[in-house]
Amino acid sequence: xxxxxxxxxxxxxxxxxxxxxxxxxxxxxxxxxxxxxxxxxxxxxxxxxxxxxxxxxxxxxxxxxxxxxxxxxxxxxxxxxxxxxxxxxxxxxxxxxxxxxxxxxxx
Amino acid sequence: xxxxxxxxxxxxxxxxxxxxxxxxxxxxxxxxxxxxxxxxxxxxxxxxxxxxxxxxxxxxxxxxxxxxxxxxxxxxxxxxxxxxxxxxxxxxxxxxxxxxxxxxxxxxxxxxxxxxxx
Numbered sequence: 372x373x374x375x376x377x378x379x380x381x382x383x384x385x386x387x388x389x390x391x392x393x394x395x396x397x398x399x400x401x402x403x404x405x406x407x408x409x410x411x412x413x414x415x416x417x418x419x420x421x422x423x424x425x426x427x428x429x430x431x432x433x434x435x436x437x438x439x440x441x442x443x444x445x446x447x448x449x450x451x452x453x454x455x456x457x458x459x460x461x462x463x464x465x466x467x468x469x470x471x472x473x474x475x476x477x478x
Numbered sequence: 479x480x481x482x483x484x485x486x487x488x489x490x491x492x493x494x495x496x497x498x499x500x501x502x503x504x505x506x507x508x509x510x511x512x513x514x515x516x517x518x519x520x521x522x523x524x525x526x527x528x529x530x531x532x533x534x535x536x537x538x539x540x541x542x543x544x545x546x547x548x549x550x551x552x553x554x555x556x557x558x559x560x561x562x563x564x565x566x567x568x569x570x571x572x573x574x575x576x577x578x579x580x581x582x583x584x585x586x587x588x589x590x591x592x593x594x595x596x
Binding site: 372403405407414415416417420421426427458460462465466467468469470471472 | 515522539540
């Protein structure tokens with residue numbers, strides 16, 4: 372099973388600033404990676420798939436990059452509604468696995 | 479509007495059986511797989527497995543194989559997750575989510591909270 376490791380566990384950033392979240396796979400997953408946002412009491416929401424393609428309706432301030440084992444989610448200018456937990460997910464190998472999450476909190 | 483609507487919260491005792499549901503609307507139910515994802519209290523997401531509503535073909539994660547059964551009824555656009563004998567460790571939020579062949583979960587149900595306690 373592929374292990375996905377996200378860092379940092381918690382990230383404190385001020386509104387308007389840039390946030391960079393990392394995700395590392397224990398082996399190469401090509402570009403078969405997705406990012407999800409989860410707010411308290413809500414289901415996750417797909418942000419990015421194929422490592423860099425924004426899902427329908429996702430604002431342009433969200434961008435994804437990387438391939439192989441190293442991936443990054445960047446939020447260019449944080450809005451109040453962006454403070455949440457973010458998960459990466461690999462779907463290159465069965466079973467697909469999620470990272471443990473990065474909590475993005477207001478500084 | 480594309481929607482997945484799940485059945486309501488459940489409180490059960492250890493050893494009891496349970497089936498929860500996920501109903502799709504606003505899209506062709508048989509054109510997408512349905513996956514189930516577990517989230518234990520305060521924890522992350524775990525992919526349990528998936529089912530193709532066209533023929534009810536299932537594919538379980540090894541961690542959940544033999545512990546749950548997934549099924550579907552395409553005539554009413556519904557998918558199900560069931561347990562024959564619940565344990566306290568099954569206490570969690572369970573989400574259904576749809577996806578095409580590549581499992582990017584672009585629509586999620588609201589979740590069903592299952593609490594197992596004596």
